[in-house]
Amino acid sequence: xxxxxxxxxxxxxxxxxxxxxxxxxxxxxxxxxxxxxxxxxxxxxxxxxxxxxxxxxxxxxxxxxxxxxxxxxxxxxxxxxxxxxxxxxxxxxxxxxxxxxxxxxxxxxxxxxxxxxxxxxxxxxxxxxxxxxxxxxxxxxxxxxxxxxxxxxxxxxxxxxxxxxxxxxxxxxxxxxxxxxxxxxxxxxxxxxxx
Amino acid sequence: xxxxxxxxxxxxxxxxxxxxxxxxxxxxxxxxxxxxxxxxxxxxxxxxxxxxxxxxxxxxxxxxxxxxxxxxxxxxxxxxxxxxxxxxxxxxxxxxxxxxxxxxxxxxxxxxxxxxxxxxxxxxxxxxxxxxxxxx
Numbered sequence: 001x002x003x004x005x006x007x008x009x010x011x012x013x014x015x016x017x018x019x020x021x022x023x024x025x026x027x028x029x030x031x032x033x034x035x036x037x038x039x040x041x042x043x044x045x046x047x048x049x050x051x052x053x054x055x056x057x058x059x060x061x062x063x064x065x066x067x068x069x070x071x072x073x074x075x076x077x078x079x080x081x082x083x084x085x086x087x088x089x090x091x092x093x094x095x096x097x098x099x100x101x102x103x104x105x106x107x108x109x110x111x112x113x114x115x116x117x118x119x120x121x122x123x124x125x126x127x128x129x130x131x132x133x134x135x136x137x138x139x140x141x142x143x144x145x146x147x148x149x150x151x152x153x154x155x156x157x158x159x160x161x162x163x164x165x166x167x168x169x170x171x172x173x174x175x176x177x178x179x180x181x182x183x184x185x186x187x188x189x190x191x192x193x194x195x
Numbered sequence: 196x197x198x199x200x201x202x203x204x205x206x207x208x209x210x211x212x213x214x215x216x217x218x219x220x221x222x223x224x225x226x227x228x229x230x231x232x233x234x235x236x237x238x239x240x241x242x243x244x245x246x247x248x249x250x251x252x253x254x255x256x257x258x259x260x261x262x263x264x265x266x267x268x269x270x271x272x273x274x275x276x277x278x279x280x281x282x283x284x285x286x287x288x289x290x291x292x293x294x295x296x297x298x299x300x301x302x303x304x305x306x307x308x309x310x311x312x313x314x315x316x317x318x319x320x321x322x323x324x325x326x327x328x329x330x331x
Contacts, residue, residue, distance in 0.1 A: 005200065033211060064253060095253060120211035
């Protein structure tokens with residue numbers, strides 16, 4: 001394990017989960033990470049209201065909630081939230097749901113989708129990745145969120161992946177026609193996450 | 196994150212785990228309460244209780260998924276899968292739920308232990324789940 005220091009003492013984290021027990025368990029983990037502040041919301045609607053008034057540095061949101069679920073919340077975050085919070089990294093936490101919904105979460109604009117069972121180690125690793133990655137933020141008609149090609153890039157250099165199918169950072173030969181550079185520039189907004 | 200100060204990942208994880216451990220007994224008590232509620236639903240077999248079975252089993256997954264009690268988590272996940280499939284297919288069978296609830300009660304006695312008995316129970320649940328998946 002790395003001996004590098006991690007400092008989250010200036011980081012505000014929003015936790016969104018309609019189940020009070022799992023919200024408190026998650027909060028205890030995040031508190032152990034030494035974050036500055038936790039904003040706990042027991043519904044996605046409450047989180048939406050809070051984000052109209054303030055910013056946070058990271059959002060952890062449960063997928064399955066009544067009324068507005070985690071997918072809809074992330075979609076709102078990316079498309080309708082105030083500009084100051086639209087780019088906030090958001091990790092979707094998946095309890096029981098069809099694995100096909102993982103792709104749904106990615107397409108909604110989540111930074112990562114984490115399936116339970118979840119350990120503090122896996123969560124901290126993903127937060128570290130968010131703090132060091134340089135994924136572009138894509139803003140197009142059909143998708144708004146972090147560059148989804150992370151799946152093809154695999155984990156950051158020097159990091160072990162969690163899945164058997166994680167690929168290396170080496171890209172293969174291009175397929176299909178190239179986009180014009182100006183088209184690409186129109187879609188990409190480089191955004192560095194600050195945690 | 197890279198500002199001066201802070202702690203190593205090992206230190207942060209140790210604190211996070213200690214915090215989790217401090218809530219473990221309370222959380223296990225909540226799981227036991229939910230399993231009891233599931234058992235009561237099985238006993239009553241009330242029409243229209245299917246959604247409540249799924250909601251309770253989903254809550255079990257949510258809590259167990261943070262406690263490193265994998266055998267219990269797997270049994271709860273199996274109940275979620277079984278209940279959601281039976282409800283969607285219109286092939287609800289209470290015995291399939293009862294088997295899961297009995298297994299959950301037994302595994303909860305040592306929820307993190309993958310003992311031969313726990314493995315056998317989980318194998319049995321897999322068969323029930325697959326049977327429910329084929330029906331309808």
